[in-house]
Amino acid sequence: MTKPTxxxxxxxxxxxxxxxxxxxKPQQPLWQGIDKAINAHNDAVRNTTPKSTGVWRQVxxxxxxxxxxxxxxxxxxxxxxxxxMLQMSQxxxxxxxxxLVQYSSQPALTNDWQVxxxxxxxxxxxxxLALENDAQNAxxxxxxxxxxxQQLDLIERVHQPRWQEI
Amino acid sequence: xxxxAVHPFDELDELVKRTQQGDQAAFSALYEQCHRRVYAxxxxxxxxQAHAEDACQEVFVQLWHKITQFDGKSKFTTWLHSVTSNxxxxxxxxxxNWLQKVVSFxxxxxxxxxxxxCGDLNGLDKLxxxxxxxxxxxxxxxxxxxxxxxxxxxxxxxxxxxxxxxxHRAKKLLQEWYExx
Numbered sequence: 001m002t003k004p005t006x007x008x009x010x011x012x013x014x015x016x017x018x019x020x021x022x023x024x025k026p027q028q029p030l031w032q033g034i035d036k037a038i039n040a041h042n043d044a045v046r047n048t049t050p051k052s053t054g055v056w057r058q059v060x061x062x063x064x065x066x067x068x069x070x071x072x073x074x075x076x077x078x079x080x081x082x083x084x085m086l087q088m089s090q091x092x093x094x095x096x097x098x099x100l101v102q103y104s105s106q107p108a109l110t111n112d113w114q115v116x117x118x119x120x121x122x123x124x125x126x127x128x129l130a131l132e133n134d135a136q137n138a139x140x141x142x143x144x145x146x147x148x149x150q151q152l153d154l155i156e157r158v159h160q161p162r163w164q165e166i
Numbered sequence: 167x168x169x170x171a172v173h174p175f176d177e178l179d180e181l182v183k184r185t186q187q188g189d190q191a192a193f194s195a196l197y198e199q200c201h202r203r204v205y206a207x208x209x210x211x212x213x214x215q216a217h218a219e220d221a222c223q224e225v226f227v228q229l230w231h232k233i234t235q236f237d238g239k240s241k242f243t244t245w246l247h248s249v250t251s252n253x254x255x256x257x258x259x260x261x262x263n264w265l266q267k268v269v270s271f272x273x274x275x276x277x278x279x280x281x282x283x284c285g286d287l288n289g290l291d292k293l294x295x296x297x298x299x300x301x302x303x304x305x306x307x308x309x310x311x312x313x314x315x316x317x318x319x320x321x322x323x324x325x326x327x328x329x330x331x332x333x334h335r336a337k338k339l340l341q342e343w344y345e346x347x
Contacts, residue, residue, distance in 0.1 A: 006341040010309075013290035017310050022288050023206040026219050030205075031197055034226045038190070 085131050085141065092148040099152065103159040113158040120151045182242050186234050193233075197226055203243070204250050206291075210306045211254040213276045213295045215284050221257045225250050247311060255303070255321060274298050293340050304329050305336035 004012070016022045127144045134140060178199060184192030204225050209218035229249065236245050275296040281287065284295070294302060294310075303322060307313045308329070313321070315329040322329070 006344050009344055010290070010337075010340070013288060014310060016288060017206075017290060020202060023202040024209055024284060024287050024291060025202060026205045026222060027215060027283070027285060028219065030201065030219055030223050030226075031194065034197065034223050034230075035190075035194070037223070037227045038193075038230050 085128065085135065085144065088141070088145065088148070089128075092152075095152060096148075096155070099155045103155065106159050108158040110158055113154060116154055117151060120147055120154065123147050124151070178242055179238075182233065182236065185230075186236070193230060200243070200246060201226070204246065207247060207250045207306070207311070208254045208257075209284065210291065210294050210310065211251065211303060212258060213280075213297075213299075213302060215280070217257065217261065221254050224257065225253050228253060251307065251311065251313075251321065258299075258303075275302060289344075290340075293343050296343065297336050297339060300324075300328075301332045301336035301339065304332040305340075308333050309336070 124144065124147045127140055127147060131137065131140050131144065178196070181192045181196040181199070185196055201222060205218060205222040208221040208225070209215065212218050212221060225246075229246070232249070236242060275298055276284075277296075281292055281295050287295070294306065297305060300322075304318055307318045307321065308315060315326050315333070318324075318329045319326045324332075
């Protein structure tokens with residue numbers, strides 16, 4: 001049997017793409033997380049009265065978003081050569097401090113997250129040391145960026161649980 | 167649009183009405199009927215199984231809060247797909263790591279190992295997930311979901327011409343992969 005042409009394949013597959021039977025399924029049950037998120041929200045609405053901390057959180061979130069936006073614009077306009085370790089570190093430190101301030105009044109999900117953060121900070125220092133001798137090393141810069149990202153992910157993850165994990 | 171033989175539209179409409187009145191059991195049934203459509207669209211747009219599951223949950227949480235905004239002027243499934251597309255696109259923006267935002271590079275598509283983790287996928291879905299990000303988004307929105315390039319340009323914050331060229335890029339890549347398979 002001959003293979004259908006690409007157009008025939010595309011036409012047939014696109015019609016199948018809209019039928020329930022051919023659709024991919026999530027690999028794990030999602031309803032429980034949705035149900036908990038909805039009920040947690042309903043409970044919070046019932047129990048919460050306006051508090052000044054809520055206003056503070058909103059203000060700090062807006063300030064963080066504005067600052068991050070400005071940094072992103074600044075870096076987007078820079079040439080790649082200008083995106084060196086110093087600028088990357090300054091940008092990261094700003095984001096990290098903003099997140100730490102934003103989450104300062106919120107309990108963390110684990111007790112040892114600061115230990116994990118410290119380990120990542122040690123890795124950051126080791127990479128920075130190596131970069132002092134080879135400032136344009138792309139692999140080292142990439143590693144530094146990954147360690148920075150891991151720190152931000154950690155801070156976010158311990159303060160904002162995914163619904164699946166509630 | 168999407169016709170579901172097991173759950174006809176009148177039953178879906180009834181569930182929507184009951185959910186709008188705050189009936190959580192109806193909303194659970196609505197989820198059962200629609201979650202695969204929502205998940206499939208999230209997976210096609212995000213090309214990441216875990217992110218698609220997260221975004222699918224986000225869609226239904228937001229749906230619970232916003233379903234009263236559905237005015238019945240369009241089919242519920244059309245409205246749901248529009249809500250899903252918008253949430254998946256903002257999810258994609260939100261979860262770009264800061265380095266991607268700074269140096270603005272395009273994510274490549276999913277690799278074979280990632281595709282294998284997604285379970286049973288049809289032939290086109292396997293190829294869609296391999297597409298680079300911009301080409302994939304435009305192909306899914308235009309080719310699969312039927313949005314016009316003008317609408318896509320607005321949704322993705324790109325020029326209409328870019329949307330058209332990304333669509334052709336996607337088709338060319340899909341054809342190449344299909345013919346070499």
